[in-house]
Amino acid sequence: MHKKPLALLEKVNGNSALMLQKLFSIIELSTVEGKPKETLAVEILQIESNAATIIRLAEELLTVTRTLKENWILGQLKLDDDQYNELERNLDLKMNDLIEKVSSVERTVIR
Amino acid sequence: MSRVVLNLDPQLVVGNQKDPFIQNENTLPLNQIIPRIIAERGSFLNLTEESLSEEINSEREVLTKQAIHVASDEYDDADDDEAKTRGEEFLKSRNEIIGLVQSALNESSLSLDFVSLMISAVKPNLGNLTMSPHLKQHVPAGSLTSHRVYTVPYAGEPLQPKKLIHTEEGSQESDLVVPTRDMKIGHGWKLESLERTAGLLRETSIRLSEEILREKQYWSNINHVLANSHNSLFKVREGRVREIGVKYGYHESGSRYHLDKGVAILKRLPDGELAFTPVSSHANTVSEEEVHRYVRVRVVTKVDDEWCVTGESMCGFRTATSEAHGSSNETGSPGAKVEDNGSSGENVDTNGSFDMDIEGNGITESNLDATRQGNEPPVDGITTKIQRAQFFLFEEELFYQLTREASSLLPYQVTLSSEKIVLENGTDELIEIDAAHPQERRNFSHANDNRADCMASFLRLMLCHQHRRALQANQRMPSPSSGTQRLEPLLLRPLVGHIRHHAHLAKMQGMLEALFDDGEPVQVTKYFNLKRQDYAADPLVRAITPPMSKFMKVVVDGAERLEIKVVMSATASFCNSYISVAIVRVGEAGRVKLLDVNFTDVREVADCLGWALHSFRSG
Numbered sequence: 001m002h003k004k005p006l007a008l009l010e011k012v013n014g015n016s017a018l019m020l021q022k023l024f025s026i027i028e029l030s031t032v033e034g035k036p037k038e039t040l041a042v043e044i045l046q047i048e049s050n051a052a053t054i055i056r057l058a059e060e061l062l063t064v065t066r067t068l069k070e071n072w073i074l075g076q077l078k079l080d081d082d083q084y085n086e087l088e089r090n091l092d093l094k095m096n097d098l099i100e101k102v103s104s105v106e107r108t109v110i111r
Numbered sequence: 112m113s114r115v116v117l118n119l120d121p122q123l124v125v126g127n128q129k130d131p132f133i134q135n136e137n138t139l140p141l142n143q144i145i146p147r148i149i150a151e152r153g154s155f156l157n158l159t160e161e162s163l164s165e166e167i168n169s170e171r172e173v174l175t176k177q178a179i180h181v182a183s184d185e186y187d188d189a190d191d192d193e194a195k196t197r198g199e200e201f202l203k204s205r206n207e208i209i210g211l212v213q214s215a216l217n218e219s220s221l222s223l224d225f226v227s228l229m230i231s232a233v234k235p236n237l238g239n240l241t242m243s244p245h246l247k248q249h250v251p252a253g254s255l256t257s258h259r260v261y262t263v264p265y266a267g268e269p270l271q272p273k274k275l276i277h278t279e280e281g282s283q284e285s286d287l288v289v290p291t292r293d294m295k296i297g298h299g300w301k302l303e304s305l306e307r308t309a310g311l312l313r314e315t316s317i318r319l320s321e322e323i324l325r326e327k328q329y330w331s332n333i334n335h336v337l338a339n340s341h342n343s344l345f346k347v348r349e350g351r352v353r354e355i356g357v358k359y360g361y362h363e364s365g366s367r368y369h370l371d372k373g374v375a376i377l378k379r380l381p382d383g384e385l386a387f388t389p390v391s392s393h394a395n396t397v398s399e400e401e402v403h404r405y406v407r408v409r410v411v412t413k414v415d416d417e418w419c420v421t422g423e424s425m426c427g428f429r430t431a432t433s434e435a436h437g438s439s440n441e442t443g444s445p446g447a448k449v450e451d452n453g454s455s456g457e458n459v460d461t462n463g464s465f466d467m468d469i470e471g472n473g474i475t476e477s478n479l480d481a482t483r484q485g486n487e488p489p490v491d492g493i494t495t496k497i498q499r500a501q502f503f504l505f506e507e508e509l510f511y512q513l514t515r516e517a518s519s520l521l522p523y524q525v526t527l528s529s530e531k532i533v534l535e536n537g538t539d540e541l542i543e544i545d546a547a548h549p550q551e552r553r554n555f556s557h558a559n560d561n562r563a564d565c566m567a568s569f570l571r572l573m574l575c576h577q578h579r580r581a582l583q584a585n586q587r588m589p590s591p592s593s594g595t596q597r598l599e600p601l602l603l604r605p606l607v608g609h610i611r612h613h614a615h616l617a618k619m620q621g622m623l624e625a626l627f628d629d630g631e632p633v634q635v636t637k638y639f640n641l642k643r644q645d646y647a648a649d650p651l652v653r654a655i656t657p658p659m660s661k662f663m664k665v666v667v668d669g670a671e672r673l674e675i676k677v678v679m680s681a682t683a684s685f686c687n688s689y690i691s692v693a694i695v696r697v698g699e700a701g702r703v704k705l706l707d708v709n710f711t712d713v714r715e716v717a718d719c720l721g722w723a724l725h726s727f728r729s730g
Contacts, residue, residue, distance in 0.1 A: 048304060055311070073355075074344055095572065095650050099653055
């Protein structure tokens with residue numbers, strides 16, 4: 001239980017750092033000067049793969065929020081003791097009243 | 112089959128290459144020919160003069176035969192030509208085969224060289240071992256891999272390539288490039304790539320922001336469901352998709368109903384809304400309206416030799432908003448508003464002021480109005496659906512348990528036929544219990560409606576109580592011998608028992624009042640077997656305890672008194688009753704117990720008491 005929030009925090013930090021790093025490397029790769037054709041060809045692929053990585057990282061951050069929400073919603077324990085006690089109070093009297101009702105009507109009908 | 116020995120003629124091998132495997136037999140040294148002879152003919156030990164002469168003779172015969180054949184050939188001119196061409200053909204084919212073998216040898220050595228050259232890039236020693244000297248001389252080792260392709264750095268205007276690219280054949284091709292053109296191409300590529308990337312990122316950001324909105328909607332819906340219902344939510348893994356399920360069944364409350372577990376999945380629709388999909392065996396085959404039935408109690412009375420319905424219970428289902436209003440209004444009302452500890456659906460009041468809140472779609476117009484005014488999220492439909500499902504699950508289980516119990520109550524005028532339970536009172540009245548659609552609403556009110564509602568509430572309460580007992584049984588430490596004990600259903604029995612008990616009481620009271628005939632009512636104490644603290648322990652204790660009532664009557668005659676005590680009680684099975692009569696005479700001789708007997712019939716009691724009174728009064 002202790003490790004999970006830490007892991008999530010680490011994931012958020014790591015992912016944002018990686019996203020920045022990837023963006024930086026895209027900018028770095030976009031220079032053309034003094035590079036042969038082959039290198040350029042490789043670099044354009046690298047740019048696109050970096051973009052794909054950024055997208056993946058962003059989606060992972062979304063799952064982090066989803067996990068948080070899920071844990072928060074499903075981890076709740078509802079307590080409504082007051083309502084329950086209100087119902088419990090005088091339950092026996094109510095029950096007797098009900099049985100009495102059934103029986104009293106019964107008796108008038110029989111008579 | 113005779114063995115044909117083929118001798119390869121060394122002269123036939125073209126070129127200077129000499130095949131080391133082709134040997135002239137006549138020039139072989141002695142140390143080589145002897146093992147060969149042994150290999151071909153076997154050991155010298157078996158060599159005899161006869162076998163040698165035989166062999167020589169047979170060879171001679173073969174030779175003479177060939178000679179005769181050749182001689183006969185010579186006589187025929189046509190055959191002669193044919194033989195000549197055959198010999199030529201043979202020679203031609205032989206040359207051809209030799210050529211093919213040679214080219215195969217060449218090919219294989221070439222491919223060996225190729226493989227060696229490739230290997231030499233990774234493992235230079237291994238490659239060098241098998242490379243041919245010619246290749247080694249002309250091609251540097253390891254030059255077949257891509258990283259050995261030397262590229263030309265740009266430094267301005269056209270340059271001579273510093274290094275040459277070695278191809279496999281060793282020919283030299285110069286890679287003359289035009290850097291300015293390449294720069295332009297590079298610019299284009301980079302721009303294109305950056306544009307693609309930007310587009311991709313933009314699209315994704317739009318997609319993800321929409322996704323976030325949907326996600327927000329979904330979770331706010333879930334949160335609303337969580338806040339507005341008493342049910343527990345849990346994670347469900349359905350294949351690859353993770354969903355959130357809701358448990359609205361009564362298993363945690365002690366229900367042992369196994370036909371429907373009361374679990375539904377809140378499916379996530381593409382727009383972030385929720386869809387309520389129950390997981391049950393008949394959810395896919397039968398429509399919701401088919402499944403959703405409530406237990407209806409009807410009182411049928413014989414009026415002028417005709418049976419007609421004089422009372423009918425209502426479907427007590429209400430939607431969330433009306434329930435909230437209702438509970439706030441009715442807290443002070445004397446009606447028995449009772450709720451099960453786990454259930455919120457069945458909310459029963461016995462004032463006879465039932466609201467028929469349920470339509471085909473589950474939401475009445477007044478609720479819709481309330482929804483519009485109160486800015487309630489649209490998921491209100493989901494909570495209503497959950498409550499609906501919960502309510503009707505309870506009704507389904509109730510009817511199931513009722514039919515189960517009714518089948519064992521046949522001796523007590525309880526009949527079970529065509530999905531209907533009929534209780535006979537022995538009077539001009541029947542009580543029918545069936546599962547009805549909520550849409551079958553009554554059009555007009557009857558005299559006994561309130562009573563029918565009370566009976567329906569009573570049955571529901573009894574099921575709640577059964578759940579409670581099951582829960583307590585589950586929490587108890589199991590004894591090693593009994594295992595899981597089976598709970599006998601106790602729903603109809605108390606109803607039948609109480610009705611019978613009261614009928615007997617009325618009969619008895621009438622009989623007693625007629626018997627004593629002194630204008631004073633006979634004093635009756637009902638349920639005297641229950642103490643106040645019993646109620647504190649279990650509020651429903653009266654319903655599950657067989658009823659016991661007693662009549663007390665004191666007849667005074669001069670100085671003597673006759674105390675008559677009649678106790679009517681039901682057996683543990685609720686349905687049979689017995690009457691015990693005790694008569695004590697109090698006079699000068701103190702308390703004398705005159706009688707203490709048990710009866711099963713009111714008539715017998717009347718006779719007995721009549722006799723006792725008579726004998727007392729006559730002295």
